[in-house]
Amino acid sequence: MFRDATLRDAIAAALAPADSESGSLVESQDVRADFAMDEDSFRSFYDRTARGLWAYLARVTGDRQAADDLLQDAFYRFLRAGTEYESEAHRRNSLYRIATNLARDARRRSVVRPDAVVSGEDIERVAGADSAGSLDLNADVERAMSRLRPNERAMLWLAYAEGEPHVEIADRLGLKVGSLKPLLFRARRKLAGLLRGKDSDHAR
Amino acid sequence: MHGECCFESEVLAAVVECRWPERVESELRVHASGCAICADVALLAVALREDREVLKSIAAPPESGRVWWMAQLRARREAEKAASRPITAAQVFGAAATAWFAGACFGASSDWFRSEFVRLASGAESAGIGVFLTSGVGLLLLLAAVSIIILVPAAVWLAVGKD
Incomplete structure (x- = not known):
């Protein structure tokens, strides 16, 4: 992994020839001004939301690689949206809406290839005394x-x-609340049935 | 049709706050054991929240600073690309105009071209190709033809192929 300073130097070096060739068509300050938030706010927001969003994308797409790609794309588009947000919830909703649309597009373009999200290499990374039970449950949820x-x-x-x-x-x-309730009810019954088919002890 | 239970949100809140099932009122536990909706909510909330924790622990998102700078880089490239789009359109227009002009010139001088071609054929027959090439007009004609055949497609490719 890059340290920040090293990365900045590397990017600055990569950008230098482009400046001279293009006659500095676009200055980096101009690009920065288009972003919805400054660097510190973005980094703080990213640190709070990235893991949760990755988990969401991994489960919605069923494809770990797609989740990696969509995560970065979602944050980029979020930044480029240039919207001022009233609250943290509003900001999160916007990010998740972007991510949901990206996942939908990726599925349409057939770039999503569902596979096991949690692989054998991850088992050691899952902390906790009951990690074996968690991983079994994780496999059940993934299948269902x-x-x-x-x-x-x-x-x-x-x-x-x-x-x-x-x-x-x-x-x-992007649904109406009235439409969501019956859809959620049906989906809940379906998933509960699938999970109970495997193991009925999870509700405890 | 969809079923709702007035205790559903309480069960979900208990799971979210990690109070389920030990640290909730016994009435709620008893209710959930007999209510299909609350039982489903408890089952799913426990399973999905645990799954979420597993996924969060294996997630390896790139560092925030890296994402920020990569976003800047990408924004910059996209802005440059957008800025160069009118130039590309002008290049395509220029190439098309050149091709049209070359064609028009060729059409206007086609009689002359035909006579030169007959002279070429007879010259090549009697004295070989060297006679034609040493005549200034013949050489000019050959260069113009080569330019049109090679340079115009190359110019169009350079203008359009960048995208």
């Missing part, structure tokens, strides 16, 4: 989620993994 439609996965994830209220879920997925 793979049998749902992507939109169902997204709404279930936001409702139960993220604990978001219906209004926020509807906003993130």
Whole structure:
């Protein structure tokens, strides 16, 4: 991994010839001005949200590689949107809406190749005394989620993994709250049935 | 049709706040064991939140500073590309105009070209190709033809191929 200073130097070096060739068509200050937030605010927001968003993308797409790519793309588009946000919730909703749309587009373009999100190499990285139980549960959830439609996965994830209220879920997925409730109910029954088919002890 | 239970949000809140099932009122636990909706909510919330924690622990997102600078780099490239788009359009227009002009010149001088071609054929027959090439007009004609055949497609490719 790059340290920040090293990375900045590397990028500055990479940009230098481009400046001389293009006659400095676009100054970096101009680009920075287009972003919705300054660097410190962005980094703080990214640190708070990146892991959660990655988990969401990994489950919605079922493809770890796609989640990696979409994560960076989502944050880039979020920055480029140039919108002023009223609150942290508003900002998060916007980021998740962008990520959801990107995942939908990726699926349409067939760049998503569902596979096991958690691989054997990850087992050592999962901390905690009951990591074996967590990984079993993770495998069950992965199998069950793979049998749902992507939109169902997204709404279930936001409702139960993220604990978001219906209004926020509807906003993130571009649905009306009234339409969300029956869809969520059906998806919940479906996933509960799939999970119970494997193991009925998770509700404890 | 969809079912709702008034205790559903309480069960979800208990799971989210890590109070489920030990640190909730026994009435809620008893209710959840007999209510299909609350049982589903508890099952899914526990499973998905645990899954989320596993995924968050294996996630390896790039460092925030790196993402910031890569975003700047990408924004810069996109802005440069957008700025160069009118130039590219002008280049394509220029190449098309050149091709049109060359064609028009060729059409206007086609009688002359035909006579030169007949002279070439007879010259090549009687004294070989060298006679034609040593005549100034013949050489000029040959160079113009080569230019049109090679340079115009090359110019169009350079203008359009960048994108």
